[in-house]
Amino acid sequence: MNRTPSEDVILAVSGMTKSFGALRAVDDVSFAVRAGEILGVAGPNGSGKSTLFNAITRIPFGPDAGTVLLAGEQVQDLPPHALAARGLARTFQRETVFQTLSAVDNVIVAVEQTNRGKSMRGNVLLAEQALDIVGFPATLHNWKASALPVFLRKLVMIAGAMALDPKVLLLDEPASSLTPDEIDRLRALILHLREMGLAIVLIEHVLELLTHVSDRLMVLDQGRVIALGDPVEVVRNPQVIEAYLGVAA
Numbered sequence: 001m002n003r004t005p006s007e008d009v010i011l012a013v014s015g016m017t018k019s020f021g022a023l024r025a026v027d028d029v030s031f032a033v034r035a036g037e038i039l040g041v042a043g044p045n046g047s048g049k050s051t052l053f054n055a056i057t058r059i060p061f062g063p064d065a066g067t068v069l070l071a072g073e074q075v076q077d078l079p080p081h082a083l084a085a086r087g088l089a090r091t092f093q094r095e096t097v098f099q100t101l102s103a104v105d106n107v108i109v110a111v112e113q114t115n116r117g118k119s120m121r122g123n124v125l126l127a128e129q130a131l132d133i134v135g136f137p138a139t140l141h142n143w144k145a146s147a148l149p150v151f152l153r154k155l156v157m158i159a160g161a162m163a164l165d166p167k168v169l170l171l172d173e174p175a176s177s178l179t180p181d182e183i184d185r186l187r188a189l190i191l192h193l194r195e196m197g198l199a200i201v202l203i204e205h206v207l208e209l210l211t212h213v214s215d216r217l218m219v220l221d222q223g224r225v226i227a228l229g230d231p232v233e234v235v236r237n238p239q240v241i242e243a244y245l246g247v248a249a
């Protein structure tokens, strides 16, 4: 395809840095992602992957330094709800579904954070649409989250993000605690969301999933980007192998 690197860039993060005391959890991280592209993010435990998402979305804290361009506009000083309203949605590594609410009520809570629905009926419709998009079974909309298996609770969480009608979706380890079959279903869903034109940044430890769906792969180690590019080449990179195994390749 004939396009310049900057064409279609929907999210551009530059110089993102976040310290906790003396620890530089995220250290001068820069990347860009295009509409319809999946950028995978890998790295050992504690390498700063979740902190990077936290700093970008300002949930629960912003960065010490760095800029975020969303659809060409500087947004690094906007509060989380304003970022979400402009099309930046995320899921969390830990489970954030309200266990005592039904699946659809969980997504309605997400819709209510926006001004999309306008009315109670409108909110319900948008929540139902978001559950349909992620393939959540229509017969289970009114089941309490606590009665659902973990895979379906994850779909509720992703539906909550999709209910914001995002341009960019940040997913933090969606495959954790899933069976191989469920990971296959998650893979199909992620590819479906890309087909819809979303830009997706996917943090994952399941490398097989990551290398399969990612258009490009970024690896963090001790807060820094140590590799960014073609997934197959990146996983063969000696510095990446060393970061994972802790020994020289």
Ligand SMILES: Nc1ncnc2c1ncn2[C@@H]1O[C@H](COP(=O)(O)OP(=O)(O)OP(=O)(O)O)[C@@H](O)[C@H]1O
Residues within 6 Å of the ligand: 020, 023, 025, 043, 044, 045, 046, 047, 048, 049, 050, 051, 052, 093
């Ligand atoms: N709120 C916090 N206060 C202090 N230190 C923190 C905080 N959040 C993260 N850290 C530290 O920052 C570093 C990066 O953590 P982070 O959770 O971003 O890693 P990660 O790559 O997401 O790891 P994992 O793969 O285990 O999820 C770790 O050393 C962690 O202990």
Ligand SMILES: [Mg+2]
Residues within 6 Å of the ligand: 049, 050, 051, 093
């Ligand atoms: Mg993490």
